[in-house]
Amino acid sequence: MNSSPSAVAISLFLAVIAVTLAITYWAQKRSRTTSELYAAGGKIKAWQNGWAIAGDLLSASTFLGGIGMVYMAGYDAVVYAFAPLLGFVVMLGFIAGPMRKLGRFTFVDAAATRLSPTPIRLIGALSGLAVSLMYLIGQMLGVGGLIEILFGIPYEAAVVLVGMLMVIYVTFGGMLATTWVQLTKAVLLVFGTSLLAVLALAQTNFSIDELYERAAAVHKLGAGLLQPGGMGLSAIDSASLSIALILGMPGMPHLLMRFFTVPDATTARRSLAICITIVGVVYYIVYFILGAAGVALLAANPAYTDGSGMVPGGSNMVALHLAHFLGGDVLFGLIAAVAFATILAVVAGLTVAAAGSISHDLYAKVIAKENRSEQTEKFVFRVSTVVIGLLGVALGIAFKGQNILFVTGLVFSIGASACFPILIMAMYWSRLTTAGAVAGGATGLALSIGLIVLGPSVWVQILGNATPIMPLSQPAIISAPAAFIVMILVSLVTREAERAIAPA
Amino acid sequence: MNVKLDKRGAVGTAIAVALVSAYQALYFLAPDFLATPLWGGSYLTVAFLLGTLSVAIPVVVGWWMIQGDKADGEIFDVTHR
Numbered sequence: 001m002n003s004s005p006s007a008v009a010i011s012l013f014l015a016v017i018a019v020t021l022a023i024t025y026w027a028q029k030r031s032r033t034t035s036e037l038y039a040a041g042g043k044i045k046a047w048q049n050g051w052a053i054a055g056d057l058l059s060a061s062t063f064l065g066g067i068g069m070v071y072m073a074g075y076d077a078v079v080y081a082f083a084p085l086l087g088f089v090v091m092l093g094f095i096a097g098p099m100r101k102l103g104r105f106t107f108v109d110a111a112a113t114r115l116s117p118t119p120i121r122l123i124g125a126l127s128g129l130a131v132s133l134m135y136l137i138g139q140m141l142g143v144g145g146l147i148e149i150l151f152g153i154p155y156e157a158a159v160v161l162v163g164m165l166m167v168i169y170v171t172f173g174g175m176l177a178t179t180w181v182q183l184t185k186a187v188l189l190v191f192g193t194s195l196l197a198v199l200a201l202a203q204t205n206f207s208i209d210e211l212y213e214r215a216a217a218v219h220k221l222g223a224g225l226l227q228p229g230g231m232g233l234s235a236i237d238s239a240s241l242s243i244a245l246i247l248g249m250p251g252m253p254h255l256l257m258r259f260f261t262v263p264d265a266t267t268a269r270r271s272l273a274i275c276i277t278i279v280g281v282v283y284y285i286v287y288f289i290l291g292a293a294g295v296a297l298l299a300a301n302p303a304y305t306d307g308s309g310m311v312p313g314g315s316n317m318v319a320l321h322l323a324h325f326l327g328g329d330v331l332f333g334l335i336a337a338v339a340f341a342t343i344l345a346v347v348a349g350l351t352v353a354a355a356g357s358i359s360h361d362l363y364a365k366v367i368a369k370e371n372r373s374e375q376t377e378k379f380v381f382r383v384s385t386v387v388i389g390l391l392g393v394a395l396g397i398a399f400k401g402q403n404i405l406f407v408t409g410l411v412f413s414i415g416a417s418a419c420f421p422i423l424i425m426a427m428y429w430s431r432l433t434t435a436g437a438v439a440g441g442a443t444g445l446a447l448s449i450g451l452i453v454l455g456p457s458v459w460v461q462i463l464g465n466a467t468p469i470m471p472l473s474q475p476a477i478i479s480a481p482a483a484f485i486v487m488i489l490v491s492l493v494t495r496e497a498e499r500a501i502a503p504a
Numbered sequence: 505m506n507v508k509l510d511k512r513g514a515v516g517t518a519i520a521v522a523l524v525s526a527y528q529a530l531y532f533l534a535p536d537f538l539a540t541p542l543w544g545g546s547y548l549t550v551a552f553l554l555g556t557l558s559v560a561i562p563v564v565v566g567w568w569m570i571q572g573d574k575a576d577g578e579i580f581d582v583t584h585r
Contacts, residue, residue, distance in 0.1 A: 075551055075552075075555070076531075078555045078558070078559075079528070081555075081558075081559055082524050082527075082555070082558040082559055082562070083524075085559060085562035085563070086520055086521055086524055086562055088562065088566065089516065089517050089520045089521070089562045089565055089566055089569075090517055090521075092513065092516075092517075092566055092569055092570070093510065093513030093514060093516055093517035093569060094509075094510070094513060094514070094517065097510065097513075098507040101507075102507075208548065209546055209547055209548050210547075212547040212548055212552070213547040216547055223539075223547075226539075226547065226548075226549055226551070226552070227535065227538065227539040227549065227551060228531045228532075228535045228538050228539070228551060229531075229535060235531075235532040238528065238531065238532070239528075242525075242528060246521070266570075266573045266574065269569070269570045269573055270570055270573070272566070273566045273567050273569070273570050276562055276563050276566040277563050277566070277567075280559050280560070280562065280563040283559055284556070284559050287555075287559075288552070288555065288556065288559075427507040428507055428509065
């Protein structure tokens with residue numbers, strides 16, 4: 001296949017930019033107050049928020065990486081489908097409703113309601129900021145390479161373009177623009193993946209059995225492609241990854257922030273049920289149909305693979321090559337545009353969360369306190385957005401070509417080991433003290449970072465050592481329980497001073 | 505302040521986590537069982553069926569959890585110490 005960008009791909013790429021900028025222009029007139037900037041004024045409907053949360057979560061790594069992972073490792077990749085869905089169930093069962101009721105703009109609001117606010121906001125904002133920034137850097141690194149391949153734009157220019165767009169969306173349109181960009185992207189993603197799935201199944205007369213038979217016939221793993229073991233994960237590695245995804249998901253600040261965009265707790269929970277359905281459908285299509293379709297239709301096709309069975313551009317490009325196989329330049333252009341929209345929506349959500357941590361949790365609640373004004377807080381939010389945009393661009397360019405697999409692991413590990421324990425214990429355990437929450441959160445944060453640095457992803461692959469000090473690539477099985485244990489022990493030996501409930 | 509536990513949410517979460525964890529445990533305890541064809545000559549395996557269920561269960565449990573929610577939006581009791 002010709003890898004140069006088609007006129008269709010470039011036209012649809014420009015159309016995505018035009019539509020998202022039009023959304024921002026429309027939202028800008030409706031984003032005057034801090035409530036509108038952070039939370040779209042709390043006026044988003046359940047179905048809108050459900051689609052927007054799905055748009056916030058479903059990143060390019062889900063869509064492109066998921067199909068590529070099945071192409072490479074086979075059936076084992078499904079752990080990346082059910083574990084995040086379980087994370088959403090935990091979020092729905094324990095977090096979403098109380099979060100909407102207790103908080104105002106950020107997840108730290110809910111945790112700080114009954115504990116001493118300054119230390120909780122510091123540790124909560126630090127953890128949240130670490131998650132948002134790491135996630136953002138990971139997305140920016142992916143963005144440059146992807147857009148370079150899809151549209152022929154140089155890596156550095158692509159990173160600058162995405163950085164500029166995300167700053168424009170968030171600075172001018174705030175959460176309202178971000179919501180509609182995410183919603184639009186989620187609709188495009190469901191449409192794009194469904195279209196690919198229908199066209200792929202049409203190749204086998206809509207027989208999934210035949211699709212899997214053809215996949216097994218051409219892949220190097222043979223029938224093993226459809227059986228457990230393709231990724232070679234040990235039981236403890238697999239359990240640790242699942243814990244990170246299940247407990248990390250309800251600790252993601254950019255997802256939690258979306259619950260403040262709806263009017264009440266019932267709507268927050270309803271929107272999450274809608275989101276779980278959308279994400280479940282996309283995951284099923286990606287992991288159970290398109291992954292197998294990529295193998296069945298491309299792996300032995302000399303027009304799309306080299307001698308080893310790999311497609312040009314690596315496994316992340318399987319979805320694009322599959323689109324080209326099924327629908328030529330037009331479908332390739334459409335799916336490329338969907339991938340681009342996917343990236344924009346996720347970085348916008350992360351930017352709102354990171355800027356909110358700085359302007360609301362740190363500036364308004366810790367630094368300025370009674371001296372703050374709405375005008376100043378809005379100004380700090382917008383300046384923070386620009387700074388985060390510049391930081392994302394600078395780090396995206398600085399880390400060009402680096403192996404960034406550890407970033408995703410780190411993000412979910414911090415979410416599971418710092419954000420989630422603070423949040424759920426503050427909500428449900430009356431004995432929790434500020435000292436316990438801070439000690440547990442700090443333990444989770446430090447262990448997440450430290451153990452990942454000592455693990456195979458950084459210690460061996462980046463720093464070049466022969467063997468890792470920490471054998472697990474995902475440390476959540478250690479760091480998350482450690483955070484809870486420290487939180488409980490320190491709370492049991494300290495006392496919390498009685499104080500009035502502070503408004504968020 | 506403490507949030508009163510939503511029993512339906514807790515039960516639903518426990519069911520979903522238990523079922524999907526059992527499926528994941530089978531990966532390591534009984535991989536041969538998971539590789540069993542669903543019917544004679546089929547390339548679809550028990551792993552495919554259980555994997556499908558592991559995606560469907562969170563969706564079904566999610567909708568079941570919100571069935572008891574009140575329409576006025578005030579669904580969580582928050583008690584202050």
